[in-house]
Amino acid sequence: MAKATRNAEATKAKIIQNAMLLFAKNGYDAATADEIAKASGVNKAMIFYYYKNKAGLYSAVMSDLFDAIYKEVGDSRKCCNSATAELRAFIETYSSYAQKHSYFPALLLRELSDSGAHVPEMMFASMRRLFALLNDILRKGEKEGVFKHSIPMVLHFMIIGTLNLLVTTEPLRRKAAEEDSTIDTCIECPMDEITEYIFTTIKTTLEVK
Amino acid sequence: MAKATRNAEATKAKIIQNAMLLFAKNGYDAATADEIAKASGVNKAMIFYYYKNKAGLYSAVMSDLFDAIYKEVGDSRKCCNSATAELRAFIETYSSYAQKHSYFPALLLRELSDSGAHVPEMMFASMRRLFALLNDILRKGEKEGVFKHSIPMVLHFMIIGTLNLLVTTEPLRRKAAEEDSTIDTCIECPMDEITEYIFTTIKTTLEVK
Amino acid sequence: MAKATRNAEATKAKIIQNAMLLFAKNGYDAATADEIAKASGVNKAMIFYYYKNKAGLYSAVMSDLFDAIYKEVGDSRKCCNSATAELRAFIETYSSYAQKHSYFPALLLRELSDSGAHVPEMMFASMRRLFALLNDILRKGEKEGVFKHSIPMVLHFMIIGTLNLLVTTEPLRRKAAEEDSTIDTCIECPMDEITEYIFTTIKTTLEVK
Amino acid sequence: MAKATRNAEATKAKIIQNAMLLFAKNGYDAATADEIAKASGVNKAMIFYYYKNKAGLYSAVMSDLFDAIYKEVGDSRKCCNSATAELRAFIETYSSYAQKHSYFPALLLRELSDSGAHVPEMMFASMRRLFALLNDILRKGEKEGVFKHSIPMVLHFMIIGTLNLLVTTEPLRRKAAEEDSTIDTCIECPMDEITEYIFTTIKTTLEVK
DNA sequence: CATGAATGAGAGTTCATTCAT
DNA sequence: AATGAATGAACTCTCATTCAT
Numbered sequence: 001m002a003k004a005t006r007n008a009e010a011t012k013a014k015i016i017q018n019a020m021l022l023f024a025k026n027g028y029d030a031a032t033a034d035e036i037a038k039a040s041g042v043n044k045a046m047i048f049y050y051y052k053n054k055a056g057l058y059s060a061v062m063s064d065l066f067d068a069i070y071k072e073v074g075d076s077r078k079c080c081n082s083a084t085a086e087l088r089a090f091i092e093t094y095s096s097y098a099q100k101h102s103y104f105p106a107l108l109l110r111e112l113s114d115s116g117a118h119v120p121e122m123m124f125a126s127m128r129r130l131f132a133l134l135n136d137i138l139r140k141g142e143k144e145g146v147f148k149h150s151i152p153m154v155l156h157f158m159i160i161g162t163l164n165l166l167v168t169t170e171p172l173r174r175k176a177a178e179e180d181s182t183i184d185t186c187i188e189c190p191m192d193e194i195t196e197y198i199f200t201t202i203k204t205t206l207e208v209k
Numbered sequence: 210m211a212k213a214t215r216n217a218e219a220t221k222a223k224i225i226q227n228a229m230l231l232f233a234k235n236g237y238d239a240a241t242a243d244e245i246a247k248a249s250g251v252n253k254a255m256i257f258y259y260y261k262n263k264a265g266l267y268s269a270v271m272s273d274l275f276d277a278i279y280k281e282v283g284d285s286r287k288c289c290n291s292a293t294a295e296l297r298a299f300i301e302t303y304s305s306y307a308q309k310h311s312y313f314p315a316l317l318l319r320e321l322s323d324s325g326a327h328v329p330e331m332m333f334a335s336m337r338r339l340f341a342l343l344n345d346i347l348r349k350g351e352k353e354g355v356f357k358h359s360i361p362m363v364l365h366f367m368i369i370g371t372l373n374l375l376v377t378t379e380p381l382r383r384k385a386a387e388e389d390s391t392i393d394t395c396i397e398c399p400m401d402e403i404t405e406y407i408f409t410t411i412k413t414t415l416e417v418k
Numbered sequence: 419m420a421k422a423t424r425n426a427e428a429t430k431a432k433i434i435q436n437a438m439l440l441f442a443k444n445g446y447d448a449a450t451a452d453e454i455a456k457a458s459g460v461n462k463a464m465i466f467y468y469y470k471n472k473a474g475l476y477s478a479v480m481s482d483l484f485d486a487i488y489k490e491v492g493d494s495r496k497c498c499n500s501a502t503a504e505l506r507a508f509i510e511t512y513s514s515y516a517q518k519h520s521y522f523p524a525l526l527l528r529e530l531s532d533s534g535a536h537v538p539e540m541m542f543a544s545m546r547r548l549f550a551l552l553n554d555i556l557r558k559g560e561k562e563g564v565f566k567h568s569i570p571m572v573l574h575f576m577i578i579g580t581l582n583l584l585v586t587t588e589p590l591r592r593k594a595a596e597e598d599s600t601i602d603t604c605i606e607c608p609m610d611e612i613t614e615y616i617f618t619t620i621k622t623t624l625e626v627k
Numbered sequence: 628m629a630k631a632t633r634n635a636e637a638t639k640a641k642i643i644q645n646a647m648l649l650f651a652k653n654g655y656d657a658a659t660a661d662e663i664a665k666a667s668g669v670n671k672a673m674i675f676y677y678y679k680n681k682a683g684l685y686s687a688v689m690s691d692l693f694d695a696i697y698k699e700v701g702d703s704r705k706c707c708n709s710a711t712a713e714l715r716a717f718i719e720t721y722s723s724y725a726q727k728h729s730y731f732p733a734l735l736l737r738e739l740s741d742s743g744a745h746v747p748e749m750m751f752a753s754m755r756r757l758f759a760l761l762n763d764i765l766r767k768g769e770k771e772g773v774f775k776h777s778i779p780m781v782l783h784f785m786i787i788g789t790l791n792l793l794v795t796t797e798p799l800r801r802k803a804a805e806e807d808s809t810i811d812t813c814i815e816c817p818m819d820e821i822t823e824y825i826f827t828t829i830k831t832t833l834e835v836k
Numbered sequence: 837c838a839t840g841a842a843t844g845a846g847a848g849t850t851c852a853t854t855c856a857t
Numbered sequence: 858a859a860t861g862a863a864t865g866a867a868c869t870c871t872c873a874t875t876c877a878t
Contacts, residue, residue: 006856006862027323029238033848043864048849106322113315113322114236115380124385128392135392151406153382153395154371158410161370162363171324173362176333183337183344186362197360201367201414217837242873252839257874426858445741447656451852461860466853524740531733531740532654533798542803546810553810569824571800571813572789576828579788580781589742591780594751601755601762604780615778619785619832633841633877660869670843675870842876848869855863 012050014040019047020061024103027110028058028118059119062111065104066126069097073133083141087206088199090134091159095195098167105164131156138206147206155202162198166191221259223249228256229270233312236319237267237327268328271320274313275335278306282342292350296415297408299343300368304404307376314373340365347415356415364411371407375400430468432458437465438479442521445528446476446536477537480529483522484544487515491551501559505624506617508552509577513613516585523582549574556624565624573620580616584609639677641667646674647688651730654737655685655745686746689738692731693753696724700760710768714833715826717761718786722822725794732791758783765833774833782829789825793818 018039022031033054037044051057076093080086098105111118112127134156141147166186173185186194227248231240242263246253260266285302289295307314320327321336343365350356375395382394395403436457440449451472455462469475494511498504516523529536530545552574559565584604591603604612645666649658660681664671678684703720707713725732743750761783768774793813800812813821 008862011862026326027236027238027319029236032846034846044848045850045864046862049862054848109318109322110236112374112381113318113377115377124381124388127381128385128389131394132392151395151398151403152393153398154375154403154406157371157374157378158367158407161374162366165321165366165370166363168322168324169366172321172333172336176337179333180337183341184361185340186360189360189362194360194363197363198367201410204414205410220837241871243871252837253873254839254875255837258837263873429858445654445656445737447654450850452850461858462852463854463860464858467858472852527736527740528654530792530799531736531795533795535653542799542806545799546803546807549812550810569813569816569821570811571816572793572821572824575789575792575796576785576825579792580784583739583784583788584781586740586742587784590739590750590754594755597751598755601759602779603758604778607778607780612778612781615781616785619828623828623831635841638841659867661867671869672843672871673841676841681869839878840876841878843874845872845874847871850868851866853864853866855861857860857862 008050011040011042011046015042015047015050015057016061016064019057020065020103020107023058023061024106028054055118059122062107062119062122062126065101065107066122066130068101069094069104070126070129070133072097073130077133077137083137083144083146084203086137087134087141087203090137091163091199091202092195094160095163095191095198098163099191102167102170105167108160109164109168134159141206146208148208150206155205159198159202163195166194217259220249220251220255224251224256224259224266225270225273228266229274229312229316232267232270233315237263264327268331271316271328271335272331274310274316275331275339277310278303278313279335279338279342281306282339286342286346292346292353292355293412295346296343296350296412299346300372300408300411301404303369304372304400304407307372308400311376311379314376317369318373318377343368350415355417357417359415364414368407368411372404375403426468429458429460429464433460433465433468433475434479434482437475438483438521438525441476441479442524446472473536477540480525480537480544481540483519483525484540484548486519487512487522488544488547488551490515491548495551495555501555501562501564502621504555505552505559505621508555509581509617509620510613512578513581513609513616516581517609520585520588523585526578527582527586552577559624564626566626568624573623577616577620581613584612635677638667638669638673642669642674642677642684643688643691646684647692647730647734650685650688651733655681682745686749689734689746689749689753692728692734693749693757695728696721696731697753697756697760699724700757704760704764710764710771710773711830713764714761714768714830717764718790718826718829719822721787722790722818722825725790726818729794729797732794735787736791736795761786768833773835775835777833782832786825786829790822793821 015036019031019036022036022039025031033044033047036057037047047054047057051060073090073093076089077086080089116122116124131153135152138147138150138152138155142149170187173187176183177185177187224245228240228245231245231248234240242253242256245266246256256263256266260269282299282302285298286295289298325331325333340362344361347356347359347361347364351358379396382396385392386394386396433454437449437454440454440457443449451462451465454475455465465472465475469478491508491511494507495504498507534540534542549571553570556565556568556570556573560567588605591605594601595603595605642663646658646663649663649666652658660671660674663684664674674681674684678687700717700720703716704713707716738745738750739754758780762779765774765777765779765782769776797814800814803810804812804814
């Protein structure tokens, strides 16, 4: 109804967007309200007007991300009928989300390192929901007789740990490659090959016989 | 009146030890010099006297940890003659180190999430050295004809990502288990079983035919 | 949808009423426009629309109170013919007003402590008018030969100081009584006895011979 | 052991001294840490270094004042042997303290108006101790048969209410006198005459027969 | 080597006030 | 008349870092 100013939704969106980037780049503590406000082109007080405090903003950011990934990964299951296909969809969707929203892996890994210090309640629910998806797939596969018994928690961390680390360490790996060409930090590896490799590894370990 | 004053090495050791714990628990930014000094029972100024600044202290902490893990993992290779045995040693040693020094995983994951923001130079070197070890093992296995061609970087992240996440998320997983018993967060899993499971997974994906 | 919107007088009255309470409870600085607006069920901007700024609102509140007390105390004189009776009326009316509007004493004492920092002009006029009333009574008594020469300002502060302190300290005295029963903070004293006691004291000091 | 800087006691004293003045002049909320630091010629952080937070500083200020007045008033009793003389000493000592430390009345009246919002615990204890002194004197007089039964709480407020108001309203009364000479705000009254007048009033109301 | 005192630069948060609708 | 969005100026408090002893 307005052009650009005096538009609550637009203002909130800008704040969330820039907060995401800055929280991902600098971490919760090092990302300042000043910085976020300036990047968003809004007055610093608006952050507190809409999100009460820094933690509230952070929660909002994380909620958005977790809701989105849960939805995408959850939706991806619908399109398949075998447990193996669902597993592939899980890994591929997670991988593509992590690449598209490259700030997400850093945020997630840091939050897990802090045991959910900044958004305790939400981390539980969100991580659990995501894990429950994989859990379902694995159980289904077992029931169908195509998967061996496994340790779902370990496989879950194998998938998301690997993918998240690959995304977050990209700049680090690139620099390492520049400085020491004798070591292959997989900087040129196409992500879909990597994703496929991860899928194959998990599938192989699950294969009966 | 005598206690431990006027003993440079002891003072430095106390600082490092407590800094480790607090950096791990609270992260780089949230760990304060005041806190570290009080926990160590030394005057705050000593931190700056011995380590120049906060970043210097952090570097020292990380160096110690990385040197130690590199040494332990490196040493573990000596005792074996097959690539497969060396791979198992790599994984088991890393796993046992991560458990014994349970602050390490949080520190490492956070630092990787930050692309080595706080200790740039060192992260390169140390991570590279560790990765080089695994790389060697994999190449050796390939040469011996017992391992298929693989993507070492991915396997590396699979191993350390999974192990580190399992250690750091322990409190989170415990709480989740308490609140929702229908989901198995593997909180009672013995770590050696998990370690073996990881090893088996990696080995299986490497097996020729 | 109809309630009380679009009704200037009602809105203004609600604001004044709640502002009174909150200024009394929290003091000028600690009472916020947000708080007053919320308590009044009106939009914050209305405060500024009707009263220009916080000081304006405060002035309006104080004016109302001072006008009311002046009117009540002033009116009370009419009904009597002797200076002594007028003095009693002054004290009793003030006392009953302070009890009925229990936020008034806090506001008055604070404003006197601040030397009228927030409502300079008005405090002069209002306090003076009130004091002039007592002054008149005392002079009249002197002329009639029933009162000795006195120091009106001192008697004025004796009356209003005592009454205001008794009202404002009520919660404090109640707590003190609960914690230490050996001391009598007069928490159960009927206010009319106290008022009578004050009157007697003043009368006694004024009595000729 | 030092000259002026690096002297904890001197620094603390300067802070307390200036805080007193500014809290008295502007009230708790309106007195800012910046202001107090600047007035004291110290870095703002020192306030928090020594007193933890603003409330802590305020508490320290009030403690100092209350301890001092209690001590002075308490000591004054020793020198007398009759209840009447002790009563005079109580009033005179309180009066002289209030004049000498002219910031005290404002602080006290405001705190009483707030029901001890900022220093709850202390207000109880301190006010009670002071009141207990007067209470003792009155009881002693009753036992000796020189005082009638009275309401100590009311007499206490009569004394301190009047004296405190006279001190705090001084600037107000001066301005009023300048603007309207027909009214006598007792601005030229010598404080010892006023004190004597208060004493006489209280004594008169206590006199048997 | 060791300490407590001192500092300066910010960070998060609040709040009176104004603007656009 | 009434509202929610927006702002700017403070304000309290923290913290890495340095100085004097």
